[in-house]
Amino acid sequence: MTDVIYDIEWLKNAPDMELYYMYRDVHMSRQDHSIILDNGLRYDITVIPPARLGSEFIKTAGHYHPYKGDTGYTFPEVYEVLKGKAHYLLQKCEGGRMADVVMIEAVEGDKVIIPPNYGHVTINPSNKELKMANWVSRNFESIYEPYKKCGGAAYYELTDGRLIKNARCDQVPEIRYLKPTNYSKVGFAKGKEMYGLVRDPGKLEYLNYPEKYDWLWEEVLSDKNRAEPPML
Numbered sequence: 001m002t003d004v005i006y007d008i009e010w011l012k013n014a015p016d017m018e019l020y021y022m023y024r025d026v027h028m029s030r031q032d033h034s035i036i037l038d039n040g041l042r043y044d045i046t047v048i049p050p051a052r053l054g055s056e057f058i059k060t061a062g063h064y065h066p067y068k069g070d071t072g073y074t075f076p077e078v079y080e081v082l083k084g085k086a087h088y089l090l091q092k093c094e095g096g097r098m099a100d101v102v103m104i105e106a107v108e109g110d111k112v113i114i115p116p117n118y119g120h121v122t123i124n125p126s127n128k129e130l131k132m133a134n135w136v137s138r139n140f141e142s143i144y145e146p147y148k149k150c151g152g153a154a155y156y157e158l159t160d161g162r163l164i165k166n167a168r169c170d171q172v173p174e175i176r177y178l179k180p181t182n183y184s185k186v187g188f189a190k191g192k193e194m195y196g197l198v199r200d201p202g203k204l205e206y207l208n209y210p211e212k213y214d215w216l217w218e219e220v221l222s223d224k225n226r227a228e229p230p231m232l
């Protein structure tokens with residue numbers, strides 16, 4: 001984490017803290033687990049306690065996912081906020097420059113799809129615990145190097161509410177604020193945890209076959225989903 005933190009002064013004397021907790025490959029029964037394995041999926045839970053990294057809100061390290069073979073699509077992911085509030089900060093690098101930066105604010109029950117070719121960081125911008133779940137393909141490992149090399153994501157979210165551009169990133173565009181992707185078309189239902197999709201894994205097919213879902217990626221990234229910038 002030391003490579004991706006904004007407040008370098010704070011870091012000099014920062015305590016050795018546990019920042020967040022990831023529970024991997026969670027399932028409620030053996031039968032569920034065998035469906036999850038058969039479909040090449042993984043369900044994880046992440047808990048990010050409220051904390052500050054000096055003048056910055058606590059966040060995950062940030063990573064990209066690898067390309068799926070030669071499809072030109074990296075593996076996507078989907079999150080659900082189980083408790084608290086999250087800011088998902090997505091970024092896409094193209095031809096060596098930052099082509100798009102998106103922030104999605106999500107609260108309990110919201111689902112947020114991370115489309116292919118976007119890296120992501122999750123920020124807990126509150127003084128309460130954030131608990132979230134994700135479905136993702138189990139067929140890859142995350143790539144951390146680009147975030148480490150740049151000293152973090154394209155923006156840092158400070159505890160006074162400001163979003164500061166990362167000076168080490170080239171030509172950073174303004175943030176586009178989008179709404180959560182609570183789409184019934186991919187099986188999400190208000191008030192229902194997406195863990196339940198273990199009974200309908202076809203609805204999660206886009207996680208392993210992103211090349212078949214252009215309509216979904218268009219929708220997820222569309223300016224029609226514009227939201228107001230979040231208020232602290």
Ligand SMILES: O=P(O)(O)OC[C@H]1O[C@](O)(CO)[C@@H](O)[C@@H]1O
Nearest residue numbers: 022044046060061062063134142
């Ligand atoms: O790998 P990082 O950047 O620490 O981010 C952790 C997040 O990524 C995931 O490992 C999956 O992309 C989640 O389970 C977790 O919330």
